Amino acid sequence: MGVVNVTPDSFSDGGQWYDTDVAIAHARHLLTQGADIIDVGGESTRPGAAPVTPAEEAARVLPVVEALAREGAVVSVDTVNAATAEAVVAAGAQIVNDVSGGLADAAMAGAVARAGAVYVIQHWRGTPETMNSLAVYDDVVAEVCAELRDRVHQARAGGVRDHQIVLDPGLGFAKNAEHNWTLLAHLDALTALGHPVLVGASRKRFLSGVVPPALAAEPLARDHATTAVSALAAQSGAWAVRVHEVAATADAVRVAAAWRAHR
Template sequence: MFFSFKSFHVSMHWQTSRFQIDLSRPRVMGIVNATPDSFSDGGRHATTADAMRHCESLLAQGADILDIGGESTRPGSPAVSLDEELSRVLPLVRSAVGLGVPLSIDTYKPEVMRAVLDLGADIINDIWALRQPGAIAVVAGHPACGVCLMHMHRDPQTMQAAPMEGDVVSQVLSFLEQCALDLHALGVEKSRIVLDCGIGFGKTVEQNFALLACQPLLSRAGYPWLAGWSRKSSLGAVTQWPVSERMVPSVAAALLAVERGARIVRVHDVRETVAALQVWQASQIPPPSL
């Protein structure tokens, strides 16, 4: 079952610190890894100058949102100290807030959240869904920042050693809805919240594709959804292609996610994803009467 043209245009937006992002069309979030050990492009943008050039390149390719991360969360990756993450992220955020686009920060540490929001960042993108001590208070205490709550089974060091069991779709949906309700209880408006089912975070290949197949069901929860399939290992399992060659399957997965209801796609390959979505959008016209 595919997401219909009519239902995709249900009015929806994402309220963030500086921007109200219109989600009546799909939005592309470009990935900026300020890390030496990301699974995809670690070390390529490790200096602030290199990372800023990458930000500007992604915007020129059509990115709507930039997502900056200072800690790799690939399976088995070691945790980064607070001081190290701050040293990677803060100089870049200071520069990137001047680009005039929504700025998302991929972090689970409340100290980093507070620091980047003080600098003017717009969105907190948290793989732990604000479950780390103090994290939910930072977001709830901010007057307008957006937040993306992601589902993760276990933690990055152990999540693939013992993936989820049972009905993954209902478990993911139930967990994220409860996280959103916890935010509502603290006064955070629904319009500030986006959900992410966490492709590859403690799930088998089959479970990841089940979540993609059931994206229309997830979307009925009434929140915008973000899909993060870019270069993931599940795409490699299907194609047998290495990380460096997964652009085409990544674009295909992003397009399928949008077709089935995702409002935002988080990607490395912005230019190609934007082009695919432009073709998809051009086809979204009501069918002729027969």
């Protein structure tokens, strides 16, 4: 899953793809590099990010979604808003990637159920403004799994079918580096919940602990670490990995697949 942030304030690329035509061109480039899915986002969810209105979000992402869908791409849209989800599925998106897992908008489950789209339910606590203060767990794996089960139950109550659901542990969302690494090391507990698992580690701050200290503050310097995480996640049974730099990760997951096939 290749990331295209149509935002002026993304932590990872600083608004590099904010222009519609540039975003479309970048998505095409990621597809040629081996992306199976393009995940388009119109609102930054980095810690401390301010929300945008659903109307502004839709204005950013809809032209990109429409163009890519016309070309046959599998498009996901990263949104917490039910109105945006309905609009992008109508425009050709096949996946709704909700980082709030339905907590931000109670209408999301019904919207996804009516649309029939794949629904990525991510674990989260709080909002981008408050989530860092909520990174408190006695057992992060057990608690994230329990909270995801609750989100799945609520989605089902809203009409979402099991075959639509993908789970995401929400690395970096109300989690510190130790929490993130622990969740990655126990992906089997997440896959045991019975749904495909999406891993989104790309360029996140916790990876700065495994890159040279002189580069630790630079998100792009975390791409090699992201590739390693992607290979290990694939080896551990992840359904997909969400990344900014596709080429090396595509190689990494193919290596993991070949490795598993010859065990």
